[in-house]
Amino acid sequence: MQLYLLCGSQCMHAFVSRNIFPSNLVSAAFQSYATSYKLMKKNGTDGITNITVEKVPFGTDQDGMNILGLVVFAIVFGVALRKLGEEGEILIKFFNAFNEATMVLVSWIMWYAPIGIMFLVAGKIVEMEDVASLFASLGKYIACCLIGHAIHGILVLPGIYFIITRKNPYTFLWGIFTALATAFGTSSSSAALPLMMKCVEEKNGISKHISRFILPIGATVNMDGAALFQCVAAVFIAQLNNVSLNFIQVITILVTATASSVGAAGIPAGGVLTLAIILEAIGLPTSDISLILAVDWLVDRTCTVLNVEGDAFGAGILQFFVDRDAKRKGAELSEVRLEAAPESSPLISKRSDAQKSGSGEKESSM
Structure with a gap:
């Protein structure tokens, strides 16, 4: 039982991996990778009796589009075109125009x-x-x-x-x-x-x-x-x-x-x-x-x-x-403003007292 589970997991991994990353894009439009099985006879110790039959998995190509690989390639190719910047805009416009033309054909067919x-x-x-x-x-x-x-x-x-x-x-x-x-x-x-x-x-x-x-x-x-x-x-x-x-x-x-x-x-x-x-x-x-x-x-x-x-x-x-980010930044900004407020120091207080006394003397003299 454990052998069958192990073989099944390995086959699923190979099936998905091979179809996600096709070796040939042209063949991916017509064929896909699949897991098949074949029966193999295994002789016993004496070579005559105790013959067992095992179901062995093997990979093969079958008719049918490899849609998974084509979709993954299209996504990666689109990201690469976007990374090119202005150089990739020409090809992007081509595909956009091709898509719009296809949609027009589909709208005609829908009638x-x-x-x-x-x-x-x-x-x-x-x-x-x-x-x-x-x-x-x-x-x-x-x-x-x-x-x-x-x-x-x-x-x-x-x-x-x-x-x-x-x-x-x-x-x-x-x-x-x-x-x-x-x-x-x-x-x-x-x-x-x-x-x-x-x-x-x-x-x-x-x-x-x-x-x-x-x-x-x-x-x-x-x-x-x-x-x-x-x-x-x-x-x-x-x-x-x-x-x-x-x-x-x-x-x-x-x-x-x-x-x-x-x-x-x-x-x-x-x-x-x-x-x-x-x-x-x-x-x-x-x-x-x-x-x-x-x-x-x-x-x-x-x-x-x-x-x-x-x-x-x-x-x-x-x-x-x-x-939430705006409120957090606003709270941080208010805290920074409070921390940046001038604190009372002896020099400032003495200077302010001197200025007040000087202004008072000027008023009394006048």
């Missing part, structure tokens, strides 16, 4: 998405032997996503805010209620961004230099709602295809969902686009995303609310640290 989704879902329903079980599974999937988002948005995020600031988090939430409603209606964190800035500045007392720095970054980077949804969706698709996920695949889902959600666009159904990356990383069929798209109109709205709420709490926590 025809309802028709395509209708036929994809219809084809998937025809393939299913038990349609009732499919709809029951979809209902459980929606309930799991909504309950998970509710726990994270009502308990976890307010709890973190309360532990750090010792303030009522639900009063803070009431101040951004209009922005949360807009996020739920538009299903876009980018569309709710201007109203979110107005709410946190006017109702929650967040300074402009904090809100206008944190909230735009959070609208692009902070996608905790999308990360939760993608993990649940990946497990749902695995169960739908009767695929049992092992520990390594679960870790891959967690790491890939966290990394890919950072780059998800703040548009409706932005998380579904990155879900294909996770399914490709663990070897699940991407065609089943059509079922997710059929009910994504509801789940994506709660994802957006959770993303916007996390951005607002982040701005509130940063404002708390700024105010």
Whole structure:
């Protein structure tokens, strides 16, 4: 048993390490490293009897994108471009323009998405032997996503805010209620961004230099709602295809969902686009995303609310640290002023007495 646990931990370490640091970026776009097993016979002492069969792990390349390695390389390459300064701005502008052009293409595709989704879902329903079980599974999937988002948005995020600031988090939430409603209606964190800035500045007392720095970054980077949804969706698709996920695949889902959600666009159904990356990383069929798209109109709205709420709490926590540092510096400055105040000395007192007596004599002489 200990041997199997040791082999499993070593295989997981090799799997993650080799995929995080690919040896060839071109091959990483088509192949990924995986751990496979082969059976080896081992003879006994006499060479005839007591033959045992051992399951020996070995590394091999399999078809499928190495998403984990590509995401890590993209992050490191982006940091390197930022370090170059003006020399790296040209390439950064190129990638930004490429991303904007891709978003325009996606917006065009989204106009025809309802028709395509209708036929994809219809084809998937025809393939299913038990349609009732499919709809029951979809209902459980929606309930799991909504309950998970509710726990994270009502308990976890307010709890973190309360532990750090010792303030009522639900009063803070009431101040951004209009922005949360807009996020739920538009299903876009980018569309709710201007109203979110107005709410946190006017109702929650967040300074402009904090809100206008944190909230735009959070609208692009902070996608905790999308990360939760993608993990649940990946497990749902695995169960739908009767695929049992092992520990390594679960870790891959967690790491890939966290990394890919950072780059998800703040548009409706932005998380579904990155879900294909996770399914490709663990070897699940991407065609089943059509079922997710059929009910994504509801789940994506709660994802957006959770993303916007996390951005607002982040701005509130940063404002708390700024105010605390300002009070500390103000207290230190007042102490320095008190310490720098001139103390009474005999020379000063004698000089002041002499000046008073001299002025008194002048007045008497006059």
